Amino acid sequence: MDLDAALRDATRRLTEAEIEGPNREARILLMHAIGADQTGLLRRRGGKLTEAEAGTFQAMVTRRAAREPAAVIIGHREFWSLDFLVTADTLIPRPDSETVIEAALDYRRDRPPSRILDLGTGTGCLLLSALSEFQDAWGLGVDLSPPAALVAEANARRLGLADRAAIMVGRWTDALAGRFDLILSNPPYIPAGDIPGLMPEVERFEPHLALDGGPDGLDPYRRLFGDLPRILLPGGLALFEFGIGQAEALVALAETLSLKVIDVRRDLAGQPRVLAVSHP
The missing domain is CATH 1.10.8 (Helicase, Ruva Protein; domain 3)
Incomplete structure (x- = not known):
């Protein structure tokens, strides 16, 4: 041919x-x-x-x-200049999520973290990208999906980061007893009723477990914000990605739970994308 x-x-x-x-x-x-x-x-x-x-x-x-996504067909996607394996069991890493890593570097470049936690790790793109930058840090990725956790483990090995990264299957912070000085998360934030109207590549081929944030899309944040005082070290930083139109509600939620709102970061398109918080 x-x-x-x-x-x-x-x-x-x-x-x-x-x-x-x-x-x-x-x-x-x-x-x-x-x-x-x-x-x-x-x-x-x-x-x-x-x-x-x-x-x-x-x-x-x-x-x-x-309408199957090209990243799933070819089995990988670039994120933060690193090559990540992608399967139908994981969200596809997107450029918007690099805003999380940019914020981590801006806020912690002078005080590099030693213990990093990634909640809802998926491919491991946030955790492993952060570990590639903070080269003295150790990190833990947690995901509810066993197949997704296997993908994250494979990516850690491929990127030469397996000695500094552990991947665990679990529901959010349920099995965690330690504390971390940098927490990253891109939790499900699509309102459940909006999922059928998403573009076919997302609605048909990306895992709904990683998309469905409950009736208003904010259920994971209510859980995770409430857990921060237990798992975030004093002076630590937590960075949460969120969807379009959710910034105001998340800032209000964080303040209601007595969290310190540090910043709302915008992505390359100028959309509010990442909430940076700590706790007194």
Whole structure:
């Protein structure tokens, strides 16, 4: 099969499926199918695909046209310049979540944490990215999903961080007895009634366990904010990602529970995205 023709056909199919950026998505899938990077793809333009490459590429395009996310199809996604394994059991790491790591560095660069906790770790992207920056720290990731915890463990090994990261299956802080000086979390924050209206890539293919934040999307924060005095060291920092339109309610909740609100950080699109809190 002619490579350029295959790419054009894939772009057409993804356009018809209403995929945003269909040519870019087709190129990502093609690079994975032939085992090449951007340079390798350019070198092969005008050439042919092998029968195996063509079959793999066509199967991947069919899955993407059905709105399965490209990150799940190819099995990995970049986050904080690190490469993370991704499966259908985990949320796909998103650039918005890098705001959590940026905030951690801004607030703790001069006082690096020694013990980091990531609640709802998923792929481990927050925990492992933080450990890559705070190189004397040890971290614990907690997730309710055993398959997600296995993905986080695999990512820790792949990134050479397994000696400083432990992954545990559990419900939030139930099994925790120690305290941490940096806590990170991207908990479920989608109101349950809004999930059926999400884009198909999310509603059909990402785990609802990691999306459903209860009737108003804030149930996990009520639980976690209440636990902070027990698990956050005095002078420690907790960073929580949240959804669009939730900042005001979360600030009010934190203040009601006598937490100290340090900042509301905005993401690259200018949306309020991360709440930084501590406790007296």
